[in-house]
Amino acid sequence: MALGIVCIVRFIENQTVQNDMSLSTLPSPHYRRIADMLRMTLASGALRAGDRxxxxRKLAEREQVSLPTALEALRCLEAEGLIFARPRSGYFVRQADAVPSMQVDRQLSGPVPVAMSAVARSLFSSAETRLVPLGAALPDPEWLPTEALQRALLATGRRLDARGQSYSLPxxxxxxxxKIASxxxxWGARFAADELVITAGATQxxxxxxxxVCQPGDAVAIEQPAYFGTLLLLEDLGLKALQIPTDPLExxxxxxxxxAIQHHRPAAVLASPTVQNPLGASMPVARKQELVALLARAGIPLIEDDVYGDLAGEGQRPPxxxxxxxxxxxxxxxxxSKTLAPGWRIGWIAAGRYHAQVLxxxxxxxxxxxxxxxAAMSExxxxxxxxxxxxRLKSRIAEGVKAVIARVEASFPPGSRVAMPAAGFLLWVELPQPINALEVHRRALALGIGVSPGPLFSPAAELQNYLRLNCANEPTPHLLNAVGQIGALCHELVRVG
Known part of the structure; x- marks a missing residue:
């Protein structure tokens, strides 16, 4: 019943949203029509949780559309958390959430200075290396292909000989x-190898x-909540944050x-349209196209942070x-860094018409x-x-996310809400008032558990009652017990409050 209500509410919202900038006057694409029909099927209760x-292929035949169109309709429902994919088995109906879904704050505010580095410094300085790793957004080291990485290093080391100890010039x-361009x-990228610049990770x-594209004092439109590394960059460069409401699903x-473009004219938009950190949200393909078209008309560059993109989709990743x-x-x-070799610090940038400035x-x-x-990464x-x-990694992540969500449902206080990620390994949890996430972080450290508190993801260190949990770890009894301990801490803070 809860699943049906969620489906109907989202369907009504999608039909009634008005576009103030006239984003598109074209008829709804075929895949959207099919996705709407499938939502209504789910809302009717004709399929139960776990049903295939x-x-x-059959959907394409029935609706007389191409196979990619049918796949896009199914991926829309997957992005909304209504269905999930199993490798080589197809799509299945997701169980209705025992924890309520995240609500969206649609209020728009003006540009604000970023002032959260002090919070970040205090949190990072107190962290220890042997914490239960529910805080940092990194995959379990045991899940990485260490042998393949070492083989590549040895092979390229022999091939390059002394040249491997020199510099790689821009x-x-x-x-x-x-290889990156290929x-x-x-997934449809339109850049060649000579348009790429290799960097020391995505942060650089x-x-x-x-x-x-920016000068000190400029405003940059960002997601709300936003990855804390983005906020630290804005603060360091003297830029203001223009927070844009972000849907936990789309x-x-x-x-x-x-x-915001009409009233505040940001110098750039910096966003993660595929698997956003910390929400785990992914924009449907049509919305990505609309975003690109909107900013092209406005002459405002889009800085796309795509570090989690390879974790999305079944087989071929979405564009x-x-x-x-x-x-x-x-x-x-x-x-x-989020999928293969965090410590190697291999990133890249395809800057389009800004290539010369970036280089x-x-x-x-x-x-x-x-x-x-x-050279080893290329190999x-x-x-x-x-x-x-x-x-293998995506399969393990899916199991890790499922296990952590189940423990959150069982151990966190009533009123907790979870942004159900369509892909990736991050859970964004809203805690009931008056819980303070910084206090949860402090008490968790004393228990040897790392978590990321909400103030890290706000330009003014707000979001006091939110936590981000990393699910990219083997869901051992020890790790799941740590999630339960966080839940117990939250129960205690509710009573104290």
Whole structure:
């Protein structure tokens, strides 16, 4: 019954939202019509939790559309948390949430200075290396393909010999750039190898992008809540944050963004349209196209942070916004830190029409790369090891997320809400008032447990009653007991409050 109500409410909302900027006057695409029909089927109760959905092929035949159109309709429901995919088995109806879904704050505010580095410093300085890892957004080291990485390092070390100990000069090794461009072309990217610059992780790529298009004092539109690394960059560069309401299922909301453009004219939009951190939201393909078109018309660059993109989708990942960029207005940033080798610090940026500015900034700053790591990464991407690893990783993540959600449902206080991630390994949890997430963090540290409190994800250290939990760890009894301990702490703080 709860699932049916959620489906009907979302269907009504989707039908009644008005677009102040006239984002599109075209008829609804076929996949949206099919997705709406499937939502109504779920709302009717005809299918129960765990039931198999109609296959994409049969759906395409029944609705007389192409197979990609049918798949996109199913992926819309997957992004909304209504169904889930099992490798080589198809789509299944997701169980109704025992924990209520996250609500969206649609209120739009003006640009604000970012002042949260003191909070970040206090939290990071108190962290220890042997905490139960529910805080940092990193995959379990045991889940990484260590043997494949070591093989690649040994092979490239022998091949490069002394050259591997030198510098890799901007824009980075050509073999790695060629491989990245080739893989990106599979999801529709429109950039060549010579349009890429290799960076020291995605954070450096984002910094280069912001420096290329912004001046101190400018406003940058960001998601609400936002990744704390983004906020630290804005603070360090003297930029203001213009927070845009973000839906826990469909990501950045375009109508408030259009309003913000009218009233505040940001210098750039920085967003993660695929698997947003911390919500786990992913924009449907059509909304990504609308976002790219809106910003192209406005002449405002989109800085796309796509570090979690490879974790989305069954088999072939969904396209990033960069796939729909026709004018070079999208500055695409990504890395392999969340999926393959965090410590190697391999990232990249495809800056479109801002390529010259980005390359100049790369050469003027920390410009030297590591040729051995770049060459080894190219070999891993070429060998097929990465794709095999991704399939295993996504399966493990799905089990980890399921296990942590079940423990949250069983142990957190009534009134807790969870943003159910369509992909990725992060859970964003709203705690009932008057719980203070910073106090939860402090008490959890004393128990040897790491969590990320909500104030890290707000430019003014707000979001006092939110937590982010990392689910990319083996769901051992020890880890799940730690989740239960966090729930017990929250129960205690409710009583004290």
């Amino acid at each position: 959905m109609i296959s994409a 824009p980075g090794r050509a073999d790695l750039r060629n 893989r990106a072309a599979q 790529a984002l910094r280069l992008a912001l420096r290329a 990501g950045l909301m375009l109508e408030p963004l259009a309003e 990033a916004c960069k796939a729909f960029d026709r004018s070079g207005n999208v500055i695409y940033c990504s890395s392999l 100049q900034a790369r050469m003027a700053g920390e410009w030297a790369g590591a040729p051995l790591l770049e 891993v991407l070429s060998s097929g090891d990465y794709d095999r690893h991704l399939r």
